[in-house]
Amino acid sequence: xxxxxxxxxxxxxxxxxxxxxxxxxxxxxxxxxxxxRGHWEYQRQALLDADHRVIALDLRGHGDSQKPPHxxxxxxMGQDVRELISALDLDQVxxxxxxxxxxxxxxxFMISGSDRIERFVxxxxxxxxxxDEHWHWGVKGVNxxxxxxxxxFRIKWSNEDQEPPLPPGSAMAEEPWATFDHAAxxxxxxxHFVSDWRDVLPRIPVPTxxxxxxxxxxxxxxxxEWVAKQIPISRFTIFEQSGHQPHVSEAVEFNRQLLEFCAxxxxxxxxx
Numbered sequence: 327x328x329x330x331x332x333x334x335x336x337x338x339x340x341x342x343x344x345x346x347x348x349x350x351x352x353x354x355x356x357x358x359x360x361x362x363r364g365h366w367e368y369q370r371q372a373l374l375d376a377d378h379r380v381i382a383l384d385l386r387g388h389g390d391s392q393k394p395p396h397x398x399x400x401x402x403m404g405q406d407v408r409e410l411i412s413a414l415d416l417d418q419v420x421x422x423x424x425x426x427x428x429x430x431x432x433x434x435f436m437i438s439g440s441d442r443i444e445r446f447v448x449x450x451x452x453x454x455x456x457x458d459e460h461w462h463w464g465v466k467g468v469n470x471x472x473x474x475x476x477x478x479f480r481i482k483w484s485n486e487d488q489e490p491p492l493p494p495g496s497a498m499a500e501e502p503w504a505t506f507d508h509a510a511x512x513x514x515x516x517x518h519f520v521s522d523w524r525d526v527l528p529r530i531p532v533p534t535x536x537x538x539x540x541x542x543x544x545x546x547x548x549x550x551e552w553v554a555k556q557i558p559i560s561r562f563t564i565f566e567q568s569g570h571q572p573h574v575s576e577a578v579e580f581n582r583q584l585l586e587f588c589a590x591x592x593x594x595x596x597x598x
Contacts, residue, residue: 333412340483354422355427357383368580383406418444424451440532457469498574533560534554
C-alpha cells in the first residue's frame with residue numbers, strides 16, 4: 327500500500343487518503359498512533375491472494391491524510407471511519423484495528439453502532455490507557471500523576487527497544503518513530519490517553535478477535551483477556567514471539583488465524 331492513494335473528504339472538510347484494492351469480503355484496516363496505512367503491508371497481499379477486498383485508511387493527522395488543527399479526538403476519527411464506510415457503501419466489513427485504531431473503532435461503535443460491520447479484530451490496546459486506583463491494565467507505568475509528562479515525552483514510558491526486533495525491511499522497522507510529527511497531533515494524543523471505552527465492550531454485537539503478544543511493552547495479558555471476556559462473542563489469542571505488532575512480527579500465523587476467524591459462522595462460540 328503506497329503511492330498517492332484515493333481521496334475522501336469528511337463532513338468537516340478534511341481530506342483523508344486510503345487504498346482500496348481487490349474484490350470479495352471487505353477488510354478495513356485502521357493503524358495506530360504515529361503509523362500509516364502502509365504498515366498493513368503483510369496483510370495486504372495475503373488477503374488479495376485469498377480473493378478479498380483490502381481497504382486501508384490513513385487516519386487524520388497521519389500518513390498522507392490532512393493534518394488539521396481541528397477534530398483531533400478519537401471520537402471524530404470514529405466518525406471519519408463511519409463516513410468512509412457510508413461513502414463507499416461498504417457492507418459486511420471485517421474491521422481491523424491496531425493500537426489507537428482499536429480506540430477509533432470503539433468510538434465509532436459508541437457513536438453510530440456496528441451497522442455494516444460483520445466482524446472486529448482488536449489488536450493490543452487497552453480501553454483505558456491511564457491507570458488509577460480502580461484500573462491497573464492500562465499502559466504499563468502510566469498514571470494520572472505522570473500522564474502529562476508521558477503525552478509530551480518528557481519521560482520515557484514507551485520501551486519498544488525491549489520487544490523482539492521487527493522483521494528487517496518491514497515498513498514499521500524502516501521508519502524511525504522520531505520522524506512522525508507529534509506536535510501536529512498533540513491534542514489527539516492527549517485525547518487518546520484520557521479516553522475510556524470500557525463501557526463500549528459489552529455492547530459490541532459482532533464476533534471479535536482480541537489479540538495481544540507475550541512481549542508487548544504496553545499491556546498486561548490479563549487485562550487483554552479481561553477485554554475479551556467483556557465482549558459477548560469473542561476469542562482471545564496471545565502471540566508468543568511478538569511485541570506490540572503481532573501482525574508484523576508473526577504475519578504468516580496472524581494472517582492464517584485472521585482468515586480462520588473470518589471463516590467461522592458469526593454465531594461462533596466464545597473462546598478464551
